[in-house]
Amino acid sequence: MSRQKLTKIVVEGMKPAPEELVVWDSALPGFGLRVKPTGIRSYIVQYRTRDTGQSKRMTIGQHGPLLTFDQAKRQARCFLTDAARGQDPVTERRSKRQAPTMRDLASDYLENYAAPKKRPKSVRDDRAMLDNIVLPKLGSQKVTAVGRREIEGLHAAMQDRPYQANRVLALLSKMFNLAGQWGWRGDNPVKGIRRYDEQKRHRWLQDEELQRLVRVLDEHPNQRAANAVRLQLLTGARMGEVLSARTADFDLNRGVWIKPSHQTKQRRTEHLPLSAPAASLVASILQENSGSQYLFPGNVAGEHLTDIKKFWAAAIKKASIPDYRRHDNRHTYASHLVSSGLSLEIVGRLLGHTSPSTTKRYAHLADDPLRAATERFGSKFGTYST
Numbered sequence: 001m002s003r004q005k006l007t008k009i010v011v012e013g014m015k016p017a018p019e020e021l022v023v024w025d026s027a028l029p030g031f032g033l034r035v036k037p038t039g040i041r042s043y044i045v046q047y048r049t050r051d052t053g054q055s056k057r058m059t060i061g062q063h064g065p066l067l068t069f070d071q072a073k074r075q076a077r078c079f080l081t082d083a084a085r086g087q088d089p090v091t092e093r094r095s096k097r098q099a100p101t102m103r104d105l106a107s108d109y110l111e112n113y114a115a116p117k118k119r120p121k122s123v124r125d126d127r128a129m130l131d132n133i134v135l136p137k138l139g140s141q142k143v144t145a146v147g148r149r150e151i152e153g154l155h156a157a158m159q160d161r162p163y164q165a166n167r168v169l170a171l172l173s174k175m176f177n178l179a180g181q182w183g184w185r186g187d188n189p190v191k192g193i194r195r196y197d198e199q200k201r202h203r204w205l206q207d208e209e210l211q212r213l214v215r216v217l218d219e220h221p222n223q224r225a226a227n228a229v230r231l232q233l234l235t236g237a238r239m240g241e242v243l244s245a246r247t248a249d250f251d252l253n254r255g256v257w258i259k260p261s262h263q264t265k266q267r268r269t270e271h272l273p274l275s276a277p278a279a280s281l282v283a284s285i286l287q288e289n290s291g292s293q294y295l296f297p298g299n300v301a302g303e304h305l306t307d308i309k310k311f312w313a314a315a316i317k318k319a320s321i322p323d324y325r326r327h328d329n330r331h332t333y334a335s336h337l338v339s340s341g342l343s344l345e346i347v348g349r350l351l352g353h354t355s356p357s358t359t360k361r362y363a364h365l366a367d368d369p370l371r372a373a374t375e376r377f378g379s380k381f382g383t384y385s386t
Contacts, residue, residue, distance in 0.1 A: 008069040031076040043072035047083035162196035204332040225311040234278040236333030
């Protein structure tokens, strides 16, 4: 171990020895050069911690095009200044190296938050967004290193899919909130990023379209799937709730479908009144599926039906109803109820909405019964002409 003033020329002219050689800079105490017998030169710093007086050494990096002598000396000066102020660069670097990555955060989010608190479908959706969108871009980065600009870039790359882009943003925001609660990060880089405007769908079936669909359902050989669609149309329930419904959830004496909290989107038990046609449909299904715990048993014993996508696509095509999704059956149910004169509050309760604003998309349809009512009185006066 020796001491001399280090310069670029001195470093590059240093010859390797049979044993490791360490040379300390006489101009900047604590800054040094380590030369391996192989000829590899690395810059190092050594300091004592202020609280314990413990001597610690750390490697800044290897001399070469990516780390020049001047760069290494500037970094060494910063490390030594931090140490003099009571910080511990070695411990801090080790902590950064061991800090959780976005992949770690995603794993903990799915295991400790999503799985126990969200519906299975929501967990599957979250996992798909993480695996296909988030982790390929950010997975290897430290949670503390992800910045707002990177998230904005991820969001902007999905501008042609505004709905999904906003769902990814919401997912990341929740993950960073949890990271804050777990002590992994102090701020949420998603906060303040503007979401894309979303055009809410207003697609539902008019009477003639509805009758076409009903005829296709009546004629289709797969009556198990057809009954699932019928029940959704008659109740306005989500298809996931329909397919996972258990036979024990129906009280036909009272004419009620009791949806367990773990199967509803709002995580609360719902008591949905069944119309006479809906109750009759359920009764016929129960009679056909006696012995099954599910209203719509799946192809695997002990499981419920999970997928009717192919059936739905074929049924909609045969009924000549373009641009209409299974979820739009809820809109059809709600739209016809509002048009018939039911209040938005009642319709919202039937749909399981917790916020009145969610049902307001149907507000303009409430004009129909109001117009009919005022026309009745207006008819007493006849038609005026000028």
